[in-house]
Amino acid sequence: MNRTFGAVIIGDEILSGKRQDKHFARIAEMLGARGLQLSWVEYLGDDRERLSATFKRTMASGDVVFSCGGIGNTPDDHTRQAVAAALGVDLVLHPEGFEELKVRFADEEITDKRKLLVTFPRGVNIVPNPFNRIPGFTTNDHYFVPGFPQMAHPMIEWALDTFYRDEFKLLGDKVEKAFLLTGPNAYESALLDLMERIVADYPTLRLFSLPSLVGKERKHLELGVEGPPALVDRALEEIRIEVEKRGISWVWRP
Numbered sequence: 459m460n461r462t463f464g465a466v467i468i469g470d471e472i473l474s475g476k477r478q479d480k481h482f483a484r485i486a487e488m489l490g491a492r493g494l495q496l497s498w499v500e501y502l503g504d505d506r507e508r509l510s511a512t513f514k515r516t517m518a519s520g521d522v523v524f525s526c527g528g529i530g531n532t533p534d535d536h537t538r539q540a541v542a543a544a545l546g547v548d549l550v551l552h553p554e555g556f557e558e559l560k561v562r563f564a565d566e567e568i569t570d571k572r573k574l575l576v577t578f579p580r581g582v583n584i585v586p587n588p589f590n591r592i593p594g595f596t597t598n599d600h601y602f603v604p605g606f607p608q609m610a611h612p613m614i615e616w617a618l619d620t621f622y623r624d625e626f627k628l629l630g631d632k633v634e635k636a637f638l639l640t641g642p643n644a645y646e647s648a649l650l651d652l653m654e655r656i657v658a659d660y661p662t663l664r665l666f667s668l669p670s671l672v673g674k675e676r677k678h679l680e681l682g683v684e685g686p687p688a689l690v691d692r693a694l695e696e697i698r699i700e701v702e703k704r705g706i707s708w709v710w711r712p
Contacts (some may be wrong), residue, residue, distance in 0.1 A: 493627030636682020
């Protein structure tokens with residue numbers, strides 16, 4: 459059974475709009491490049507209790523989760539503590555993390571505050587950080603990385619390539635094709651019966667529809683499927699025949 463991949467993106471500054479999220483699109487892109495798909499994403503503020511409840515739930519789900527943000531040593535960083543609470547363990551100075559800290563800083567620069575950077579929930583493993591050697595940590599198929607994209611994204615790629623290579627799918631095994639439909643009947647509710655039939659007849663395909671509007675006017679409806687090439691072509695031929703019967707114009711989506 460294929461694994462489910464999710465993301466948790468943390469920070470009051472994102473929820474307030476002070477900073478734009480740069481993780482969601484990049485994580486989806488990294489997964490897509492490996493033939494995988496991001497199934498869900500959650501945005502959370504710096505609320506320790508809510509974070510702990512979320513991680514307790516996601517760890518029980520069996521999903522692979524990438525969590526970005528909140529692992530620093532300032533008072534508004536709560537991820538380490540929240541994960542410890544979700545696991546029911548204490549926080550300890552991580553020995554491998556401390557070795558990484560010693561590579562990054564001279565002995566006289568390693569203060570108690572800097573040791574907090576590698577004080578993690580007991581029993582976790584580290585996620586190496588090629589940017590500045592300050593690691594993240596992993597447990598239960600969850601990977602906790604910093605909020606800085608230049609650090610977080612290489613760390614997530616390392617996790618994917620190290621632990622989930624067997625999940626990768628050949629991109630040639632799957633294609634996505636779609637029509638752009640126009641005309642007075644080219645809207646979703648008028649095509650629900652057709653969409654439901656395609657979903658029922660081709661359960662291994664992913665059907666998608668995306669309306670496009672200009673102001674309040676419909677521009678077109680993008681309707682397509684994703685999956686094995688032969689099945690995609692067969693399903694699209696059925697869609698083409700049916701939309702032409704209904705007087706709907708179509709072109710291939712670029």
